[in-house]
Amino acid sequence: MPSSVALTVARYRPEMESEPTFQTYEFPFRKDWVVLDALNHVKDSLDGSLSFRWSCRMGVCGSCGMKVNGIPKLTCATFLSDYLPGPIRVEPLDYFPVMRDLVVDLTDFMRKLKQVKPWIIRKEEKAPGDGEYLQTPDQLDTYKQFSMCINCMLCYSACPIYGLEPSFIGPAAIALAQRYNMDSRDEGAAERLKILSEHDGIWQCTFVGECTKVCPKHVDPAGAIQQYKLTGATNWVKSLLLPWGAR
Amino acid sequence: MSAEPHYTLYHPRWYRRRVSVWWWLQKRSYTGFVLRELTSVFVAFFAVVYLWQLRALTQGPEAYEQFLARLTTPLFLALDTVAFLFVLFHAITWFNLTPKAMVVRWRGKRVPDWLILGLNYAAWLVLSAAVAFVLLRE
Amino acid sequence: MERITPLLWLLFSAGGTVAALLFPIHFFLTGLAFPLGWLEAPSYEFLHRLLTHLVTRLYLFILISLPLFHWAHRFRYTLYDGLQLKHLTVLIAVLCYGAALVGTAMTAYLLWDIS
Numbered sequence: 001m002p003s004s005v006a007l008t009v010a011r012y013r014p015e016m017e018s019e020p021t022f023q024t025y026e027f028p029f030r031k032d033w034v035v036l037d038a039l040n041h042v043k044d045s046l047d048g049s050l051s052f053r054w055s056c057r058m059g060v061c062g063s064c065g066m067k068v069n070g071i072p073k074l075t076c077a078t079f080l081s082d083y084l085p086g087p088i089r090v091e092p093l094d095y096f097p098v099m100r101d102l103v104v105d106l107t108d109f110m111r112k113l114k115q116v117k118p119w120i121i122r123k124e125e126k127a128p129g130d131g132e133y134l135q136t137p138d139q140l141d142t143y144k145q146f147s148m149c150i151n152c153m154l155c156y157s158a159c160p161i162y163g164l165e166p167s168f169i170g171p172a173a174i175a176l177a178q179r180y181n182m183d184s185r186d187e188g189a190a191e192r193l194k195i196l197s198e199h200d201g202i203w204q205c206t207f208v209g210e211c212t213k214v215c216p217k218h219v220d221p222a223g224a225i226q227q228y229k230l231t232g233a234t235n236w237v238k239s240l241l242l243p244w245g246a247r
Numbered sequence: 248m249s250a251e252p253h254y255t256l257y258h259p260r261w262y263r264r265r266v267s268v269w270w271w272l273q274k275r276s277y278t279g280f281v282l283r284e285l286t287s288v289f290v291a292f293f294a295v296v297y298l299w300q301l302r303a304l305t306q307g308p309e310a311y312e313q314f315l316a317r318l319t320t321p322l323f324l325a326l327d328t329v330a331f332l333f334v335l336f337h338a339i340t341w342f343n344l345t346p347k348a349m350v351v352r353w354r355g356k357r358v359p360d361w362l363i364l365g366l367n368y369a370a371w372l373v374l375s376a377a378v379a380f381v382l383l384r385e
Numbered sequence: 386m387e388r389i390t391p392l393l394w395l396l397f398s399a400g401g402t403v404a405a406l407l408f409p410i411h412f413f414l415t416g417l418a419f420p421l422g423w424l425e426a427p428s429y430e431f432l433h434r435l436l437t438h439l440v441t442r443l444y445l446f447i448l449i450s451l452p453l454f455h456w457a458h459r460f461r462y463t464l465y466d467g468l469q470l471k472h473l474t475v476l477i478a479v480l481c482y483g484a485a486l487v488g489t490a491m492t493a494y495l496l497w498d499i500s
Contacts, residue, residue: 014259070274097261105261138355160277163266164466203390206462207344208280226348229394236391268469284463290404291456293412294449298488300415301445301495304436308429319420327416334408341405375410382414383424385431 005029005080006087007038009050012098020098023047024087035075035090036064039102052102059216062152066102067091072154072214093157095166109153112169115195116177121188139184146179146224148217155211155221167200171211171221174202178224181231197232205229286337289330342367393458393482400455407448442496450489457485 004026012020025042033041036054043050054064057076064075069089080088096104126133155171162168177196181189196202205225212222267273271281296318303314317323345367346360419426435441461481464470470477 012262014261018260020262094264095266097263099261100259136355141355141357142352160266160270160280161466163270164469197391199390203394206284206459206466207348208277209344210276210280213276220347223347223350226344227350230348233391233395237395266469271467281463281467284459284467287456287459287463290400290408290452291460293408293416294452294456294488296416297411297445298449298492298495301449301492304429304432305495305498311429311432315420315426318416324417324420327412327420331409331412331416334404334412337401338405338409341401371406371409374406378407378410379414381435382427385425385427 001031001081002029002085005038005084007035007042008087008089009039009042009102010089010091011050011101012092013049013100022089029080029084031081033080035066035068035073035078035080035088038080038088039075039090050102051100060150062150065093065152065154065157067093067157072157074152074154074216077216093153095157095159095163096153106153108166109151109156109170109172112173113151113176115169116173116192117188117195118176118180120180120183120186121191122185123187133185135184142184143179143182146175146182146219146221149176149179149219149221150217152216154214154216155219158210158214160208160210161204161206165200165204168204169196169201171205171225172219174205174228175219175221175224178228181228193232193235196228197236202229202232283336283340286333286340289333290337292326292330293334338371342371393454396451396454397458398455400451400453401459403447404452404455408452411448436496446492446496449492450485453485453488454482457481 005028006024006026008022008024010020011023025046027038027041027046030037034057036057039050039052040054043052052064052066052075054076055061056063059074059077062074065072066075067073067090068075068078069083070091072093075090080086090102092098092102092104096106096108099105149172151172153172156162159168159171162170174196177192180186181192202225205222207222207226209222212220215221271277300311300314303310318327342364346363349363351358351363414424418424436445458481461477464477465474
């Protein structure tokens, strides 16, 4: 175990510079530290001007996504000891505008998420007195994996299509749309189909598969997208052959 | 939210990195992805070769002999070897991705990926054997 | 163009499956085993006899035309994403799907008229 380790962190201070730079910080190595601990140590003791987002520090809030040695990771779940001897490169997530240092602007995703209507849509709501909506464990199983998404945006940062085509709706949004489409309580699949089958919807995806690789919650957005492509295509064929059909 | 924010003193300039045209060389998995996509070119190559063979067959025995002779030239043998490897790469990556795209539910439970994969490879073997049997029957 | 994207994707998937399941064996035989003499190539008369069956003609039609559409769809996106040729997107689509259509038409024409 080395006695000290270095972090090379991307800095961007718009009031001072027009391009990001790198700054290296060296500090004593602690084998149980994650990258987030190191960043907090840097901010507390070495350089208070370093800016970054974090919250729960246990992998459920999705705030601390950054690139560690080029790969998008949750910094609260990335151990320093896996990257020895260092120096470890920490950069902001790709394909989002950098506001400052390691902080990126996520408005684009927030807008797209709202567009896919990630809530239960019903033609008629049950009154509370009529009881709950019942769901079997098998019905839960069809969408549970997609409900694990913590909106950490690592998938957007890994998706080259999103980088090349910023209007692409993106892996997490589609996975979350699928989470609601597959929910037995939901009746809104037709509404979501419209936004998802646009040019910048599911058809932009070419199944690179990077999103699934980096997802810390094993949501498998790539799988969700391909499954939805099949559903979308069969719906299209059905609507062609049975234009009067009730769906 | 407009795509072109109006920068002011209290809204500093955000940094947007341009994606390089060589983006696919920057990560090994990206390069693998592009190679996988390029297998389609070799798939088309073979479709055209087969179309060419079909045309030769409709034109008579001499045309067919000419076609066969062309395929034995070193140029075509080299091309065919490279293309065959790419077609194999296509088949293997295609089968590996099928379980992700096709989720089959049997009696409420999801059919496991290895079973879908196994069925695909089994179909591949059976169909290949059938084709070989038909073409080598003489 | 947008409205037929599901159809183009279905053709791409079908073509990819045909190419994955059937191309390796066909390519191995026609491209390597027969020219190199590992296995004996079928004679002209044998193949011509096979071609008189309707089943063979349908099989060949699917074998040639679906993979062409698979290539068209995939190559179009590869050019669009890989080389970032966004300004040529309509031209690329026309050339790719057009080529696949031409190949399909040629195949159908040749298969229609076998004496």
